Every structure is written in C-alpha cells, then in structure tokens.
Amino acid sequence: MSYGNTATDARPVTILTLKKMQEAGEKFTTVALYDAPMAAMADQCGVDVLLVGDSLGMTVLGFDSTLPVTMEHMIYHVEAVSRGSRRCLIMGDLPFMTYATPELAMQNATRIMQAGAHMVKIEGGEWLCETVSKLSDRGIPVCAHIGLTPQSVNKFGGFRVQGRDERSARKLLHDAKLLERAGADLLLLECVPDSLAEAITDELSIPTIGIGAGRATDAQVLVVNDILGLTPKPPKFSKNFLVETLDIPAALKKYVEDVKSGVFPADDHIFS
Ligand code: KIV
Numbered sequence: 001m002s003y004g005n006t007a008t009d010a011r012p013v014t015i016l017t018l019k020k021m022q023e024a025g026e027k028f029t030t031v032a033l034y035d036a037p038m039a040a041m042a043d044q045c046g047v048d049v050l051l052v053g054d055s056l057g058m059t060v061l062g063f064d065s066t067l068p069v070t071m072e073h074m075i076y077h078v079e080a081v082s083r084g085s086r087r088c089l090i091m092g093d094l095p096f097m098t099y100a101t102p103e104l105a106m107q108n109a110t111r112i113m114q115a116g117a118h119m120v121k122i123e124g125g126e127w128l129c130e131t132v133s134k135l136s137d138r139g140i141p142v143c144a145h146i147g148l149t150p151q152s153v154n155k156f157g158g159f160r161v162q163g164r165d166e167r168s169a170r171k172l173l174h175d176a177k178l179l180e181r182a183g184a185d186l187l188l189l190e191c192v193p194d195s196l197a198e199a200i201t202d203e204l205s206i207p208t209i210g211i212g213a214g215r216a217t218d219a220q221v222l223v224v225n226d227i228l229g230l231t232p233k234p235p236k237f238s239k240n241f242l243v244e245t246l247d248i249p250a251a252l253k254k255y256v257e258d259v260k261s262g263v264f265p266a267d268d269h270i271f272s
Contacts (some may be wrong), residue, residue, distance in 0.1 A: 012047050013089040015119065015141050015185045021048075022207040024220045029259045030091070030209055030221035031252070034060050036076045038224055038248075039084030045252035049209075050085055051121065051221060052078045054093040055150070059225045066150045069095040071103045073107055075115045082116025091143055092117030097153045099182050102131045121188065123149035125175030129182035136183030144179040146172055147213065148191035159235075161212070161271045162193040169199075176200045188221065191214040191237065193268045212237030220259045225253055237269045 011017075021028045031042050031051035041052055056077055056120065057069040078092045092112040097106035100123050109120045119141035122128060132142050147162045156162070163169040173196070176187055189197050189207045194214025201208045201216050210217030212235065225231050226238035226253060241251040241258075258264035 010087055012087055012259075015089070018048065018089070018186070018207050018219070027259050027262075028219040029256050030219055031227065031255070032221060032223050033081065033224040036080045036084030037238045039081040039088070041249055042084040042252055045249050046256040047088060047252060049091055049219070049221075050081055051091045052081050052089045052093065052117065053121075053223070054095045054224055057095075059223060059231075067096045067151055067153075069093075069266075071098055071111060075111060075230045078112055078115040078117050083153055087129070089119065090117045091119050091121050099128075100129055103259070105131045106134060106138065107265045109135055113140060119143055119185065123151050126178050129178050132179055132182040132184050134176055136185070140199050141185040142183065142187055142240045143186040143209070144184040145178075145190065146175055146179070147189045150190075154178060158193075161193070163196045164271075169196045170195070172196060173203065176204060180204050180206050185189065189217060191271065193272055210268070212271060214272075215262060215265055220265065222255065227251055237271070239264060239269060240265075 011076050018028055020172060022100040028048040030049035030051050031043060031047050032051040032055055034052060034056045044049060047124050052068040054066040057066045059062040074092060074095055074171035082090055094108050098108040104108045123145040125146055128144060135142050153159060174240060184206060186206055187204060189208055189210050191212040197213035208220040209217040209221050211221045221240055226234050228242045229240035241254045245251045245254050
C-alpha cells in the first residue's frame, strides 16, 4: 500500500544521514510507534527515525509507567516495526534495569539489534558513559536520553520538567558532554527548558532530539498516540495533528512539514 510518499525509494536513513541533515541545518523527525502498519505509514510519509519506545508500556499495554516493560515486549515490537519499515532508521529502547551494568547492556542491546533495530536508546547521565563507550566500540550506535527519563519517575517523584534550577541545568550540560565524549551518536532531551536544550545543542557536535525541549534541538520526537489524539490527557509539549488533517498519513506528513519549517513546536508546547 502506498501513502503517496516521495521518499519511498530513497536511500535508507543512517546515523550519517542524520549528521548530514544536522550540518545542513535541516531538522529531522522521529516518531515513537510500535507496529508494522504505522511504521510503513511513517516511513512513507517522510519520517526519518522510528523509535520503538518503552512508552509502549503505557500507550499500548496499559501500564501506568514504563517500569514493567520487558525485553520480550521490546523485541516483539521492534520486530513488528522492522517488518513495516524500509527506509527509516529504527531505534529501540532498552527497558528498565536491562542495562544496569555494561555486561547486561551488551547482552540486551545485542538482542534489540538482532530483532531489527539500527541503534539503541538508554536513559541516564554520567553513570552510563562506560556502557555507551563499550556499546559504541563494539559497533552499536547509542542514543543517550537525559532530562526527564521516565524509567526514573519514582526518583523524580513524578513526570516533571528537569533542569529548571541552575545546579541541575549545569549537571545536565555536564552529562551531555560526557556522553558525547563516551561515544553517543545522538542525545535525546526530554522535558527541559528551551534555553537549556539550546545551550546543550550548541555545545555538542552530535545531533540532539527534543521532546518538550523547545525549538533549538536538531530534531523533534513525538509519540504517535499524541500525534493522532489517542492520549486522554496529552502532555503540554505534544500536538494532535489529526484534528487539522484528513487522515493518518496526512497527520504524519503535517508533523514532518511543521518540524522542518519550525512551526512545531509552537510557544504553547515549550517550557521556558
Ligand atoms: O519511550 C519513548 O517513547 C520515549 C520518547 C517519549 C522519547 O522515550
């Protein structure tokens, strides 16, 4: 089935493609999604990166956090997304406690890559550097995720914006630099003030992806349920693109267009 995409026959997206887009000042787009038909649509609608996020615990499986998500859940959904996508780069999350040591991370990242992912995403700052370095040295690209890291929701006391005070902002900037130095290929910033995301993006040479992190990051990511208005209480930083379009492919294309043109995120979606 075709969704009228011009990019279907384009070359596969790799981390080099993303780096070139960053250098050319072209924003790239990521969507967190979990199944083959949605992956095929996003692929054909010009999305660059498909994130099989452990948010699937909440968006698909009905848990109230990402903590109960297992490697088996992740593998099942990475395989499905991989069957649907031909062009996009597929990023797979490692779930809670499956990368608590570098050895565990290597075993579990191997399983995610063998299920069809092209890179893994892991949550954490300075403590993750050894793991990032080991994965990277062994050929596994890594996206490091800092800011509001949902697997630490109990430590944060809720889903809260991070880096609002000077000390925690400085710590996030410090962590970002160390993760880049350790070999991370991408940095995902979740729910941080826009000025902090801008400072981190300016300091790093790897591309940054933001969600609730303002406009300055090199890319944006949204969860497909939010794009399609399926979330009962959507977060401030998200947007339902289906309300102003005709169907799901049109909503995905509008998201891509609005990120590239800088229309999304608007002021309403930003923590300042
Ligand atoms: O799991 C996920 O979908 C994520 C995004 C919200 C960034 O980590």
